[in-house]
Amino acid sequence: MKLEGSSTDDCLLGDRKGSVKVTITQCQPKQLTHLPKRQPVDIGFSDLTYTVSEGRKKHGKQILKSVSGRLRSGELTAIMGPSGAGKSTLLNILTGYKTSGMNGSITINGQERNLSQFRKLSCYIMQDNQLHANLTVEEAMRVASNLKLGKDLNKDEKQEVVQEILETLGLQEHRKTMTSNLSGGQKKRLSIALELVNNPPIMFFDEPTSGLDSSSCFQCISLLKSLARGGRTIICTIHQPSARLFEMFDHLYTLAEGQCVYQGSTQQLVPFLSTLGLVCPSYHNPASFVIEVSCGEYGDNIRKLVNAIQNGKHDIRTGKPFPELPPAEVLNNAGVKLTNGNGVFGAKAVEIGDAGGVKYSDSVNLYHPHVTKEEQAAGAEAIPPNVVIPVDLTASEKAPDNVTAALLDTGFVASPRRYPTSEFTQFWIVLKRTLLFSRRDWTLMYLRLFAHILVGLLIGALYYDIGNDGAKVLSNLGFLFFNMLFLMYTSMTITILSFPLEMPVLVKENFNRWYSLRSYYLAITLSDIPFQAIFCVIYVTIVYFLTAQPCEFSRYAMFLAACLLISFVAQSVGLVVGAAMNVQNGVFLAPVMSVPFLLFSGFFVSFDAIPIYLRWITYLSYIRYGFEGTALATYAFGREKLKCHQVYCHFKSPMTTLEELDMVNADFTLDIVALIVIFFVLRVSAFVFLRWKLLSTR
Numbered sequence: 001m002k003l004e005g006s007s008t009d010d011c012l013l014g015d016r017k018g019s020v021k022v023t024i025t026q027c028q029p030k031q032l033t034h035l036p037k038r039q040p041v042d043i044g045f046s047d048l049t050y051t052v053s054e055g056r057k058k059h060g061k062q063i064l065k066s067v068s069g070r071l072r073s074g075e076l077t078a079i080m081g082p083s084g085a086g087k088s089t090l091l092n093i094l095t096g097y098k099t100s101g102m103n104g105s106i107t108i109n110g111q112e113r114n115l116s117q118f119r120k121l122s123c124y125i126m127q128d129n130q131l132h133a134n135l136t137v138e139e140a141m142r143v144a145s146n147l148k149l150g151k152d153l154n155k156d157e158k159q160e161v162v163q164e165i166l167e168t169l170g171l172q173e174h175r176k177t178m179t180s181n182l183s184g185g186q187k188k189r190l191s192i193a194l195e196l197v198n199n200p201p202i203m204f205f206d207e208p209t210s211g212l213d214s215s216s217c218f219q220c221i222s223l224l225k226s227l228a229r230g231g232r233t234i235i236c237t238i239h240q241p242s243a244r245l246f247e248m249f250d251h252l253y254t255l256a257e258g259q260c261v262y263q264g265s266t267q268q269l270v271p272f273l274s275t276l277g278l279v280c281p282s283y284h285n286p287a288s289f290v291i292e293v294s295c296g297e298y299g300d301n302i303r304k305l306v307n308a309i310q311n312g313k314h315d316i317r318t319g320k321p322f323p324e325l326p327p328a329e330v331l332n333n334a335g336v337k338l339t340n341g342n343g344v345f346g347a348k349a350v351e352i353g354d355a356g357g358v359k360y361s362d363s364v365n366l367y368h369p370h371v372t373k374e375e376q377a378a379g380a381e382a383i384p385p386n387v388v389i390p391v392d393l394t395a396s397e398k399a400p401d402n403v404t405a406a407l408l409d410t411g412f413v414a415s416p417r418r419y420p421t422s423e424f425t426q427f428w429i430v431l432k433r434t435l436l437f438s439r440r441d442w443t444l445m446y447l448r449l450f451a452h453i454l455v456g457l458l459i460g461a462l463y464y465d466i467g468n469d470g471a472k473v474l475s476n477l478g479f480l481f482f483n484m485l486f487l488m489y490t491s492m493t494i495t496i497l498s499f500p501l502e503m504p505v506l507v508k509e510n511f512n513r514w515y516s517l518r519s520y521y522l523a524i525t526l527s528d529i530p531f532q533a534i535f536c537v538i539y540v541t542i543v544y545f546l547t548a549q550p551c552e553f554s555r556y557a558m559f560l561a562a563c564l565l566i567s568f569v570a571q572s573v574g575l576v577v578g579a580a581m582n583v584q585n586g587v588f589l590a591p592v593m594s595v596p597f598l599l600f601s602g603f604f605v606s607f608d609a610i611p612i613y614l615r616w617i618t619y620l621s622y623i624r625y626g627f628e629g630t631a632l633a634t635y636a637f638g639r640e641k642l643k644c645h646q647v648y649c650h651f652k653s654p655m656t657t658l659e660e661l662d663m664v665n666a667d668f669t670l671d672i673v674a675l676i677v678i679f680f681v682l683r684v685s686a687f688v689f690l691r692w693k694l695l696s697t698r
């Protein structure tokens, strides 16, 4: 609102005496001015086939059957089709999420896709949002901007980008809200906001409207449409949109039984179907109609449609005549291209001269199909001059030196760096985020602290003052063994959950190139070590002194070192199990897997008594090294005889205890080195398993 408005477009509401004029100025749509500029990207795919192996079947199951298509920048494309038609499969292949089992070609601006480059230009927003629950909207955005914008922008500029995106997406007032408390629509918008930070020119969405009410669906699709209008290529799968939503899409790609039954503008769907004798009843939602047709409710029309649209090689555009039905012999072969040049679907490119000297056929529309005549008249941005506009997919692919193809060769190619930030920066950001989660999730931290103190006090009370008593050496050995047991289970079980619960977010963020798996892994594995160390020190200090173990600092330090290493190794076992399997299997298998290590720890059976063919297990038993380490810290290194109030004390001399345990020649340093080696081997194994799992989920 302003005073004394002068614009001719303004609506005058001022009083008639003319002293004060109050005008309402047209509200400008919000624009994302701070986002780095990106070039438009068109995606073409031809003869895409995707096959999965099923059981022992020789030929596997074909899910996509030689489909072709073209997805243009500046358009909002919907991939539609009945359930099981192959929408998600097509989306997964186009995003590069699935790469094995696929045949055919995918081109970017007319050039063969380089997957690594492509992944830097695109983002994939999966159906279930995959957000970290323990962050506020603002924090989540800050993490995303730090990871995705790197050093390109300074802190204030990043803040501005975040602010602008949040304002544009209507999340500004929720910036302090925890993501877990956001509504479904807000979560969806946040997912988009997070990926929008680095302004990818291609955005893929899997079912963006699932779980949203009609108003949120509308908002969501409006948002996608405005993103498309900013020159991005927006592609989403959608089940069955309402007529209102359907109208908002520029481009429709419909699949049925793994084949393309329609490709083109949404407005042209009904007229196109009617040319094939499939008349959409009045007041019937065209989206529902095409799904019904694809499901076979109006007879077996799939083959007819696939042939008419040449399995995606045709593109039905506004202002262009429909393709003539190919002759019968062509119909039998859906893969054959139309050679007839009289339709706009012929392989013709249209050239626009410098001073508007346009050399093109009358039917070609220089504007994107969603730009209405009024908008064109009002000066909506037309496709720039000197551009060879490929009229169809085959044309664009045959013209490698057109402008859009040239984009790939110049500044368009993303930087050679795989990630926008250095691995150290990624590590540092993820570490800070993980520590923030730990701070937020204090219940678990308190529980762990409470458990260590409580069990420490309980053990201290149970084995009180036995450490220097020659008559209670067997009980003391029981205490040493229990320490191992307690530290092993507490640190192992807590980490079994760490990867399975984080996996969906990890898959999304890693796929969208936020960070490398290595940086993430390092951050995750290091983040819990300080906490585990503190809890272990508290527990050991309580039990060591309550049970009256030798009051010498060196022995205490050795005892503590062995206990700390045991808990770190057990934590690593938890990581391996968590990385390799799901929660259900992990919580069962990890404790069960530990049983042999406990049996061969040297507490139940001395080394000499173990059958030779089983002795190798003792070398793998980290519990044995821990138990031996604490036993040596307690009884070796020339400890003087223990006190004893009984007439005969078999274990009065610490050496006797070591002899009984077969530890006379044991080496404390060797135990520590063995634990350190096991620790590193397990940490590396966990990384390898995690990498394998990440790839196998795709």
Ligand SMILES: Nc1ncnc2c1ncn2[C@@H]1O[C@H](COP(=O)(O)OP(=O)(O)OP(=O)(O)O)[C@@H](O)[C@H]1O
Pocket (backbone or CB within 6 Å): 052, 054, 061, 063, 081, 082, 083, 084, 085, 086, 087, 088, 089, 090, 239
């Ligand atoms: N790994 C696989 N093994 C066997 N069949 C598979 C596999 N992946 C997908 N399919 C099959 O491929 C077909 C297409 O699956 P896809 O998930 O792409 O369908 P969709 O169109 O997205 O379905 P919906 O709308 O129900 O999600 C389905 O019949 C599905 O059972």
